[in-house]
Amino acid sequence: MGTSNPTRVALITGGSRGLGRSMALHLAARGTGILLTYRGGAAEAAETVKQIEAAGGKAVALQLDVGDTKGFDAFVERVRTELGRHFGRERLDVLVNNAGIGIHASFAETTEAQFDELMNIHLKGAFFLTQRLLPVLADGGRILNISTGLARFTFPGYAAYAAMKAGVEALTRYMAKELGPRGIAVNVLAPGPVETDFRDGAVRDSPEMKKALSAQTALGRVGLPDDIGGIAAALLAPEGGWVTGQRIEASGGIFL
Numbered sequence: 001m002g003t004s005n006p007t008r009v010a011l012i013t014g015g016s017r018g019l020g021r022s023m024a025l026h027l028a029a030r031g032t033g034i035l036l037t038y039r040g041g042a043a044e045a046a047e048t049v050k051q052i053e054a055a056g057g058k059a060v061a062l063q064l065d066v067g068d069t070k071g072f073d074a075f076v077e078r079v080r081t082e083l084g085r086h087f088g089r090e091r092l093d094v095l096v097n098n099a100g101i102g103i104h105a106s107f108a109e110t111t112e113a114q115f116d117e118l119m120n121i122h123l124k125g126a127f128f129l130t131q132r133l134l135p136v137l138a139d140g141g142r143i144l145n146i147s148t149g150l151a152r153f154t155f156p157g158y159a160a161y162a163a164m165k166a167g168v169e170a171l172t173r174y175m176a177k178e179l180g181p182r183g184i185a186v187n188v189l190a191p192g193p194v195e196t197d198f199r200d201g202a203v204r205d206s207p208e209m210k211k212a213l214s215a216q217t218a219l220g221r222v223g224l225p226d227d228i229g230g231i232a233a234a235l236l237a238p239e240g241g242w243v244t245g246q247r248i249e250a251s252g253g254i255f256l
Contacts, residue, residue, distance in 0.1 A: 005088040006033035006058060010236070011079065013037045013066055013129070014099030016045035018196040019146070022229025023096060024048060028057035030233055033087045035079060037064040037099065060086050066099045066125035067117065072132045079136055091138035094236050097126040097168075098146045107159040115160050122164040127171060140183040142236050145172050147247070149192040153255045165190075169247055176245035185244035189232055192251025194223035218253025227252075 010027050014020040015036025024034045025048070034052055038045035038061060045061035052059040060082050064075050083089045100122050103114050126145060137143075147169050150162040172188040179186060193213045214221045231250045234240065 006031055008093040008238075009033040009035065009083060009087050009089055009091075010094035010096060011035040011037070011092050011133070012096040012098055013064065014039075015096075016041050016048050016061065019191065019194065019225055019228045020096070020098040021048050022225035023098065023232040024059065024229075025052065026226070026229040026233035027094070027236065028052040028059060029055065030237065031057075032094065032236075033057070033089075034059040035062060035082060035092075036060070037062050037066070039063070039065050039099070058086060064099075066129060067120040069120075069124065069128045072129055075129075076132050076136060079133070083136070090136075092133065092136050092141065093138050094142045094144070095130060095133060095137060096144045096146070096232065096236075097130060099125070100146070103161060104157040105160070106157055110160050118160050118164050122161075123167045123171070126168060130175065134179075137184065140241070141185075142241070143175060143179070143184060143186040144232060144236055145169075145175075145186070145188045147172075147188045147190040149190050149249055149251045149254060151190060152249065172247070173245050180244065183241075185241050187235060187243060187246045187248060189228070189235065190247060190249040190251070191228045192217070192223055192249065192254045194225060194228060196225055213254065216254055217251070218256055221252065223250065223252060 010032050012020050012024050015024040016038035024036050028034050036045060036048060049059040049061050062078055065071060103118055105114055145168050147165040150158050151166045151169055169188050172186055176186040210222050228250055
């Protein structure tokens with residue numbers, strides 16, 4: 001456990017594994033206190049907290065289903081409590097809307113239930129969780145929404161998923177405009193293909209897919225979690241506050 005309270009605190013949804021975990025580790029390494037959420041992976045969340053604390057940082061894991069808005073008010077109160085208890089703070093400085101799932105289904109075969117689940121988690125959840133957290137987010141704070149390269153280029157099977165992320169990208173611009181008077185900068189980060197457990201490791205565990213995607217990428221490989229965690233931390237650094245309303249794609253230059 002760190003010996004002093006950090007000067008900044010970030011809340012990262014879905015911060016227990018994958019890209020969210022990498023973001024949490026990179027931000028913590030820069031001295032930011034971390035509140036991370038998990039839906040079902042309590043053990044993974046605890047391991048991420050342990051790793052941050054072992055490096056001298058401070059972190060707390062909170063359970064949250066971002067697809068269930070009914071739980072948001074109680075969650076915000078927990079955030080207030082943990083900010084005071086663990087960080088000696090009343091406000092968050094950073095919010096990263098990262099939590100998500102992947103569903104692969106053709107446009108013709110996508111069910112209404114699949115569509116609703118994607119919408120509730122990726123778009124509705126990010127919209128209303130951010131709204132509820134506005135009183136807890138400090139003036140001059142930062143919001144980073146996570147999108148996908150699939151909002152720019154297309155692969156069959158991701159129509160619903162990409163449509164939600166395109167909505168997140170539009171929402172980001174509105175957030176930036178409407179929260180600008182409070183000095184809050186809002187941007188959206190769009191990763192390309194990354195080696196994680198997302199969609200059961202679809203990219204990570206398929207040599208054929210990795211080879212094909214790498215061949216279409218300017219830098220000659222697919223991404224690694226630290227590629228995304230590193231750029232997220234850089235975008236959220238205090239020096240980056242003049243950038244707002246922007247879509248930043250971190251894909252190694254795929255399909256240029």
